[in-house]
Amino acid sequence: MKKFIIDQQVEDIELPENLKLNTFLQEFHTVCPHPECSFGFYGFAFGQSPFPVPKPVQDALIKNANKGTYAGVPGIPELRETISQYNKRNFGIEIDSKRVYVGPGTKELIFNLLQVLHGTVILPTPAWLGYLPQIRLLKKNFHMLPARPIGKITPNDLEHLVLRLHDRQRILILNNPNNPTGLVYSQLELEEITDVCRKFEILVISDEIYAQTTYDINKFVSMGRIYPEGTFVTNGLSKSHAAGGYRLGYVIFPQHTYELRQHFKKILATEYTATSTPIQHAAIAGFQESTEMNEYFEITRSIHHIMGDYTYQALNKIEGVKTTRPEATFYLLANFNAFSDYFLANKISNSQKFSESIMQHPYHTALVGGDSLVLERTDFSARIAFVDYDGERAMKNYVDNPPRTASDRIEFVKNNAPKIVDGIAMIQRYLNDIKSKTNSKITRRGIDIEEVIPP
Numbered sequence: 001m002k003k004f005i006i007d008q009q010v011e012d013i014e015l016p017e018n019l020k021l022n023t024f025l026q027e028f029h030t031v032c033p034h035p036e037c038s039f040g041f042y043g044f045a046f047g048q049s050p051f052p053v054p055k056p057v058q059d060a061l062i063k064n065a066n067k068g069t070y071a072g073v074p075g076i077p078e079l080r081e082t083i084s085q086y087n088k089r090n091f092g093i094e095i096d097s098k099r100v101y102v103g104p105g106t107k108e109l110i111f112n113l114l115q116v117l118h119g120t121v122i123l124p125t126p127a128w129l130g131y132l133p134q135i136r137l138l139k140k141n142f143h144m145l146p147a148r149p150i151g152k153i154t155p156n157d158l159e160h161l162v163l164r165l166h167d168r169q170r171i172l173i174l175n176n177p178n179n180p181t182g183l184v185y186s187q188l189e190l191e192e193i194t195d196v197c198r199k200f201e202i203l204v205i206s207d208e209i210y211a212q213t214t215y216d217i218n219k220f221v222s223m224g225r226i227y228p229e230g231t232f233v234t235n236g237l238s239k240s241h242a243a244g245g246y247r248l249g250y251v252i253f254p255q256h257t258y259e260l261r262q263h264f265k266k267i268l269a270t271e272y273t274a275t276s277t278p279i280q281h282a283a284i285a286g287f288q289e290s291t292e293m294n295e296y297f298e299i300t301r302s303i304h305h306i307m308g309d310y311t312y313q314a315l316n317k318i319e320g321v322k323t324t325r326p327e328a329t330f331y332l333l334a335n336f337n338a339f340s341d342y343f344l345a346n347k348i349s350n351s352q353k354f355s356e357s358i359m360q361h362p363y364h365t366a367l368v369g370g371d372s373l374v375l376e377r378t379d380f381s382a383r384i385a386f387v388d389y390d391g392e393r394a395m396k397n398y399v400d401n402p403p404r405t406a407s408d409r410i411e412f413v414k415n416n417a418p419k420i421v422d423g424i425a426m427i428q429r430y431l432n433d434i435k436s437k438t439n440s441k442i443t444r445r446g447i448d449i450e451e452v453i454p455p
């Protein structure tokens with residue numbers, strides 16, 4: 001058989017965590033002997049909006065299916081102009097549309113930015129699982145910056161780290177609103193980070209893909225407004241428009257970047273020529289102001305808010321579990337470290353083993369463990385996504401009968417997202433079982449391993 005030699009930097013990277021998880025779930029399904037396994041999973045792992053693609057976007061796609069010509073590399077002018085207006089209207093950023101480049105998803109655009117920009121990458125952790133494989137594939141220098149104590153980086157920590165880096169240029173990847181914590185940086189926090197960035201000439205890639213999901217939209221402030229000369233803002237259709245499969249994102253370049261944009265254009269032209277033309281036309285409808293789009297954003301962010309509040313409250317009722325309180329997105333970060341002695345006693349020695357064990361029968365619960373979020377392997381934190389429900393039905397029920405009181409909202413979750421309710425109960429059952437299996441005889445050193453009943 002012919003032997004194929006793989007380039008070293010490809011051998012060095014692993015399958016991205018979300019694909020690993022997918023494969024694991026499929027394999028587990030085919031080998032699980034219990035009849036209940038046909039039930040599937042409590043799906044807290046996948047970062048996909050449950051809602052339908054907005055109708056104006058679908059209609060525009062159908063109408064433009066005949067547009068078979070290549071678009072210009074940076075995107076069609078009408079879309080770039082619409083995106084510039086969208087940012088002005090929603091986020092108060094004044095931009096010439098020449099600063100907007102369209103690409104097949106923000107993931108690709110972030111990769112392209114990392115290709116074109118020399119320098120050491122500063123990656124706040126926990127982080128979205130997409131960044132690290134890109135940094136590795138590009139063989140870039142990088143440093144983690146733990147976001148602490150509450151899931152946000154501080155200007156002090158940033159400054160301390162930067163003082164140790166001697167590269168000519170530094171690039172901070174700021175993900176706001178944040179996946180996995182669901183937290184949103186305030187204007188003041190962004191201003192303080194900007195002070196450090198100005199002082200040390202740090203560039204910022206501000207991944208704002210969840211901006212439009214901010215529950216109280218007035219609380220979202222774009223870094224592009226605070227630090228316009230040094231920020232690359234990325235955003236797109238995937239989350240707020242529930243259209244990840246359309247593969248459309250954009251980047252707004254900082255001010256005064258004509259020359260840099262010409263280099264960027266070379267990369268785009270070399271790698272993918274241009275983004276699909278019909279999809280770009282569909283995106284115009286998604287970014288243009290319309291009553292339908294405004295309603296869509298309002299309803300979907302309210303439902304994310306209701307699901308987020310419920311998940312936050314229900315998880316924090318479990319003794320020992322602490323989570324971030326999401327203000328945007330459809331995620332929160334849950335901290336299970338209070339159970340680490342029990343996990344260790346049950347041979348669950350790291351977060352990957354934790355996420356694998358809770359997926360087993362009878363728990364069937366899929367979540368993203370800390371190692372996939374670029375945390376320490378022994379950090380038993382996990383990302384919980386609250387999207388496992390029929391979004392179309394939930395939207396209809398929300399419009400027919402909008403929940404007004406706190407108890408209406410709980411009823412809304414119970415009626416529209418029973419798998420979220422049952423899944424959280426299952427997490428509690430798993431934790432109880434782990435505790436009781438441990439037959440905990442606490443000694444001064446912690447749990448006495450001799451006393452542990454094997455799992």
Ligand SMILES: Cc1ncc(COP(=O)(O)O)c(C=O)c1O
Pocket residue numbers: 047104105106107108128130175179207209235236237238244247248249
């Ligand atoms: C923080 C973050 N950035 C970027 C992306 C990717 O977005 P796109 O579909 O535009 O490539 C995701 C998707 O999960 C994400 O969570």
